[in-house]
Amino acid sequence: MEGPDSGGDPAPPAPSHAGADRDWILDRLTTAVWIYDVDHSRVVWANAAALEVWNAGSLAELAARNLKADMSPAVARRLRQYQTDFLGYDASFTERWTLYPRGVPRRLEVRLSGVKLQDGRMAMFCEARDEARMQPEAIRSADALLHTKLMISLHDLDGRTLYCNPAARASFDSPQQDLPARFLHRRDYLRMMEQIHSLAEVSLIAEVVTATGLRWHELTVRSCHDPVSGRPSILVSETDVTELKEAEALAQSRAHHDPLTGLPNRLAMPARFNAMVRRAEQRGARIGVLFIDLDQFKAINDTLGHLHGDGVLMEVARRLQELRLGEDTVIRLGGDEFLFLAMEGAEEAGRIEILARRILERLAMPVHGERRKLMVTPSVGIACFPHHGTNAQLLMQRADLAMYEAKAGGRNQYRMFDESMRNQREEELQLLSDLREALRCGHILPHYQPRYSPTAQRAIAVEALARWNHPERGLILPSEFIPISEKSGLINQIGATILEQAVRQRCEWARQGLDVSVSINVSQRQLCDLDFAGMVQRVLEDHGCDPKRLELEITETLLIESNPVVSANLAKIRELGIRLAIDDFGTGYSNIARLNEMSVDCIKIDRGLMQGLPRNEEIVRLVIAMCNFMQVTIVAEGIETLEMAEWAQRNGCHELQGYFYSAPVSAEEVECLIQGQVAAAGSGRRRHPATSGRAVVHG
Structure with a gap:
């Protein structure tokens, strides 16, 4: 915490209550006491015992030292946090610190509290007791707790906070924030406590409330005892995994969304469909699965180029999105194929077929090239939950069959699935099997x-x-x-x-x-x-x-x-x-x-x-x-x-x-x-x- 002696800026004035009589009394104390100006990183007052601790010949010499010169970032952040807590909560702390006056380590137990300087700024009042007899392991563990980025906190079984290391305190919304308030979703806290009682140790990832906003933390929680009171407690160590969660969410989004149109893709379809099914069953509604294929789209790509084709697909996606209501979902399956999942409540009878007609109207568009004009039209096949099936894959297959019927009927129209289409599909599959055999046999x-x-x-x-x-x-x-x-x-x-x-x-x-x-x-x-x-x-x-x-x-x-x-x-x-x-x-x-x-x-x-x-x-x-x-x-x-x-x-x-x-x-x-x-x-x-x-x- 101390660097080489330096003249630096003149020391700020001592507090007004540090008069000569009082200084004489404080100098007689064997406890080292000093006042530290957090803003300027200097000691502004110290008694005789403190000068001995700091290995300083006089107060003027000590006050001239710039203690920030060799201060670690972790210590600097911790001191700023102290200052904030002194101002906001009139807090005080007792911690073990190691000072390095003139490069010699000095191990102390220090009580820290706030005191105002003459100009009204908040400084830190320090009362130190020598801990020279502490074991090296204890000294090193205390120092590690100060510098580690791992957030460590101790709580009683009611969730009241007993201790926070500097990293945890920087993350906690306030010194009084208890453990239940730490969790955005109370269910995460209750589940954690339930598992602690049965397993004694639990790990989880949860969204937590911190001083910088909502974050994702990985928490490891263990049953233990408070070393001061001996009562049962829980020790929590936390690591911020927000960036990892965001990267996972981004990867998930990219995996489940079409990069060209931004629509959900084929992988996203089952989850979207199942969510709609749960709501449809609660409301007694049905779901229309509308399979949409653009007629002659390949001619656009081949004659006008893929840039024209991509532009058409983005425009189709935009127009379909404009037709969505409430819980409807538009999905791009790939190529020029789209899926429209539409909810039809009991009070909206006929909505699915009305929507199909609107799709035909909205997706009919001319596409101009340098030498020719092409007309894009859709063919739409429809299958409905639960009448035509309850499985997403089955409904897609049946909507696909209906779409091919629409194409066979002349394109730019829609068809509702019926069983005759399935029979025709089975005949096609048999014909395809026979065709493969015919090629093999000449x-x-x-x-x-x-x-x-x-x-x-x-x-x-x-x-x-x-x-x-x-x-x-x-x-x-x-x-x-x-x-x-x-x-x-x-x-x-x-x-x-x-x-x-x-x-x-x-x-x-x-x-x-x-x-x-x-x-x-x-x-x-x-x-x-x-x-x-x-x-x-x-x-x-x-x-x-x-x-x-x-x-x-x-x-x-x-x-x-x-x-x-x-x-x-x-x-x-x-x-x-x-x-x-x-x-x-x-x-x-x-x-x-x-x-x-x-x-x-x-x-x-x-x-x-x-x-x-x-x-x-x-x-x-x-x-x-x-x-x-x-x-x-x-x-x-x-x-x-x-x-x-x-x-x-x-x-x-x-x-x-x-x-x-x-x-x-x-x-x-x-x-x-x-x-x-x-x-x-x-x-x-x-x-x-x-x-x-x-x-x-x-x-």
Whole structure:
């Protein structure tokens, strides 16, 4: 507590009651007494015994010492706390201190109380008794209690505070704060006392009231006896773990909240749902679980970029939050999927369906990009507690089923779950299981639909289309199994299977002298595969197939999307010499400049446009004019009548495809068709189906 002698600032004036007579009396005392100015860290008065304690030749010498120079921060804080307690509570303390006058340790038991100086400031009156005979262990333990940051306090069984070490006193709201008042929640104190009586020692983490506000403390509490009175007591040691609790709370919050929207996430759903269930059961209410999926959201990410997509998701979250009432909860499950948990009291009948309609209205929003505008709409599925289930996971599954029904019904609508949906789901799961088995056993096969050239008067190309030869159900069309293969991710495997078989078949026809190109549809999922172009190249090399006789059909939407993986795959495919065709042209948002940039070889006019003849002749002529401008092969799809075939040929379509010529048939059947045409050409007997009758082959 003492540093080297220093002149420093002049000492403050001695207290007014320290007159000569009184000084003489105090000097005769064997007890060391001095007054310490806390603000200036100096002794301002001392009797003779105190000068001996402080190893000082005179009061002037002692008063000149700056005792703060080598004072530890713990001691400085403790002295300030004393001063505060003297002012606020007229407190006094008896403690064991070790002083270091001129570097020599002096062990004392000191009684400390407050005394005012002439200028009104509060100083400390010190009465010391030499404790030189104390054991070293006792001296060191007393000093450790002074300096440790561990808060240690002693209390009787009623909670009255008997002792606080400096760290504990700094934390206690006041010297009189008892142990029960220390706890923010009385239940924590009662539980602690109950365990102390049975276990004698207990540890807990609790929120406590301190001089600096509410904090989290880890407390270790032991049964003991007061060393002064001998009565049963409890010794409490405390450590502040607020920062740890806050870090845990932050980690918990981050783990249970979506970083983009700030909404609770999938992990938070069970706890939120269970809390709502307890309140719903008390009120006789029901809970609506609304599963929300944004229609065509992937097109926004792929065509406008992920920044646009993130902006849409944040706006959706904001709008859903605005629809919340009372105990409702909005959760982001991931991607473009959200969950809205809505309470519907007995007096609010119909609220859940009204909310679903409001969600449809609020979430319908246009999204603008540089070159196009997309419309975001939601599809909503609903399941209700307790009617459709009492388990959160089950209700989510059933709301999800209802949402898919809404999508299948045309999107931008809601559906309430019913049992027929569950039966359909079970059928889908069975179909998916059968599909996996079909891929394993080779039951997914290509059928081929010819593309007829009026100029050559024969089929010069075929389109390979996936068919499923089910061992029990027979032939299953793509409309039944392609959607579920897209959802399950099996579409890539199916696409690779059809590609490999079609390339192998094309090579076999070439060996037989049949010159026919093969066109194969490619899905968006396939083009998003980093290795798609590499896989196509390996298939061509394995079978020695001429890449110029292979054509890949993609949708016009895919071609104009800005997905870098798709663009890289398309560029590699063009480098290999493979032809590119745009399927179902005329129904999307094609950018002519982009089509030219990609050097598209063929455009297939959508069957819907062709079947709308003669009503939409002008539109089809405009599409044909665009295709001629790009100097590509024009294929008219969906040709089903002689009139359609003649119109398409007359208006400049290079190839015709449809049921008028042939349905998709097996490789053997289309081979017979092509061989028959070759034979007819060799004998000079050419027949044009558009002038000589119905299709040559029907499947």
